């Protein structure tokens with residue numbers, strides 16, 4: 449199934465509005481009290497003994513997108529994502545999954561939500577040490593009451609899907625860290641949840657294995673189009689995986705947007721500092737640098753690049769051709785990019801197209817414009833010919 453902009457279904461999977469989670473004594477009074485709600489973290493703690501881990505957050509998670517929640521340690525990422533399935537009880541606000549009110553669910557309904565609809569992949573998977581890989585994966589089905597043969601068959605399929613074929617009978621202790629992560633991923637996948645929630649699953653892995661696992665997530669997402677919510681404190685990981693990123697600070701979402709919007713149009717100085725060292729040409733797309741063709745001749749000649757090609761890829765095409773490149777979408781020329789405009793993007797003189805903005809307390813993602821962009825697979829480009837490859 450395709451997961452990208454060609455999917456017309458924009459129904460949100462999760463819809464979150466005005467969400468608060470306050471820890472501490474008489475936490476309930478904070479969200480409704482404008483004076484207390486306006487206090488900074490230190491002052492709030494001093495005055496009330498409370499910590500507002502999530503402060504008035506709103507966003508939608510769209511079907512088929514990878515929604516990344518990013519922020520430094522303590523910014524509220526885990527608390528926010530745990531509130532989605534009420535592993536942590538919210539203090540105020542609303543959460544819906546497919547339009548159903550999560551806060552109104554009884555215990556049985558919540559159990560079903562966590563088992564069937566929104567499976568969580570943790571950093572420490574808590575694999576059962578005395579069970580084989582296959583049985584660990586099948587366990588999720590066992591607690592659902594699926595019969596033995598069927599669950600072993602389905603588990604074997606998913607074990608193969610995450611690249612562990614041949615290791616079915618090993619115990620967790622006989623696996624590397626990365627392989628254990630794959631077992632955890634398989635265990636979440638086997639129940640075929642509508643949405644996968646990842647809580648910093650790769651942060652304990654060494655960089656090479658971490659990259660493998662990120663690529664695994666990209667591949668699975670591309671193949672299956674499953675909706676994913678992914679927590680990370682790593683900006684590179686967020687930019688690589690996210691269709692959209694919610695950047696958190698002190699419990700608030702300070703900006704919600706595509707990687708391109710966050711890097712190209714930071715909402716404030718905090719975000720600007722956060723993204724300062726990102727190689728812009730690898731995140732920004734040619735849309736940012738595009739201008740209308742000056743003449744029919746310009747619209748009809750020169751190398752072709754796709755609209756989602758990165759600036760870095762376009763620079764290569766322009767350098768090879770020695771002149772402007774055309775941005776082609778299904779054979780239609782949307783505009784052209786030249787070396788000057790591309791360099792402006794690299795230098796930070798040009799921002800991202802409209803859309804990246806502070807989310808504040810408003811329902812952050814209710815902007816109708818941008819459809820899930822799909823993962824940024826390197827947009828291949830052609831240096832000659834009519835169609836960008």
Ligand SMILES: Nc1ncnc2c1ncn2[C@@H]1O[C@H](COP(=O)(O)OP(=O)(O)OP(=O)(O)O)[C@@H](O)[C@H]1O
Nearest residue numbers: 471499501519520521522523524525526527528681
């Ligand atoms: N049970 C709790 N009781 C009190 N305060 C808590 C509790 N859980 C979290 N907090 C506080 O809430 C804030 C947000 O914590 P949270 O774990 O959600 O952040 P995080 O962004 O996920 O951090 P990390 O990346 O370190 O996991 C922190 O200030 C934390 O100390």
